[in-house]
Amino acid sequence: NAGVTQTPKFQVLKTGQSMTLQCAQDMNHEYMSWYRQDPGMGLRLIHYSVGAGITDQGEVPNGYNVSRSTTEDFPLRLLSAAPSQTSVYFCASSSGPWGEQYFGPGTRLTVT
Amino acid sequence: SQQGEEDPQALSIQEGENATMNCSYKTSINNLQWYRQNSGRGLVHLILIRSNEREKHSGRLRVTLDTSKKSSSLLITASRAADTASYFCATDAGNQFYFGTGTSLTVIP
Numbered sequence: 001n002a003g004v005t006q007t008p009k010f011q012v013l014k015t016g017q018s019m020t021l022q023c024a025q026d027m028n029h030e031y032m033s034w035y036r037q038d039p040g041m042g043l044r045l046i047h048y049s050v051g052a053g054i055t056d057q058g059e060v061p062n063g064y065n066v067s068r069s070t071t072e073d074f075p076l077r078l079l080s081a082a083p084s085q086t087s088v089y090f091c092a093s094s095s096g097p098w099g100e101q102y103f104g105p106g107t108r109l110t111v112t
Numbered sequence: 113s114q115q116g117e118e119d120p121q122a123l124s125i126q127e128g129e130n131a132t133m134n135c136s137y138k139t140s141i142n143n144l145q146w147y148r149q150n151s152g153r154g155l156v157h158l159i160l161i162r163s164n165e166r167e168k169h170s171g172r173l174r175v176t177l178d179t180s181k182k183s184s185s186l187l188i189t190a191s192r193a194a195d196t197a198s199y200f201c202a203t204d205a206g207n208q209f210y211f212g213t214g215t216s217l218t219v220i221p
Contacts (some may be wrong), residue, residue, distance in 0.1 A: 043211040097207045103154035
């Protein structure tokens with residue numbers, strides 16, 4: 001049981017490049033979410049999904065896209081990277097939005 | 113924003129002492145959770161308290177919730193160096209989940 005996995009662990013992008021952060025969970029959780037963590041800001045919700053085929057915006061969705069074609073996977077796409085997207089990104093899953101959240105190890109992204 | 117705020121932002125104590133951190137939030141909740149984050153790692157769930165509960169214990173952790181004041185506290189008793197981490201409260205609002213800004217706890221051996 002791997003829990004929540006994220007790839008890559010580290011990534012450096014140039015401004016304007018695109019990329020996809022991968023997230024997968026093997027706990028059959030319906031609820032998955034993406035957060036970014038910046039110094040002094042805590043974690044801010046980017047996008048979330050309450051089940052396969054259903055996604056919605058969180059607090060800071062601009063510049064990011066998500067899709068949820070399976071229960072297991074919830075990729076986060078950066079369409080055109082900007083330096084303001086330099087951050088640590090965490091994926092989480094739970095049985096529901098009110099339940100215990102299980103976090104992945106994070107992806108540290110730097111945009112130059 | 114529903115985001116909660118922890119107080120203090122940073123706390124430094126000696127090993128064996130108790131550590132108390134507080135969380136305030138803005139709107140009605142179903143439950144409140146506390147998480148720990150060791151440096152450079154993902155968050156780990158510590159304890160969940162429902163809106164109809166006032167106090168909950170788990171090992172050396174004690175959490176209180178006052179929904180009339182929209183606040184919660186986390187008490188760690190008999191602290192250890194391994195408790196050094198950042199601690200976050202988290203609340204729900206509809207289908208969304210919000211974290212506070214965190215308290216950085218340092219336990220000095």
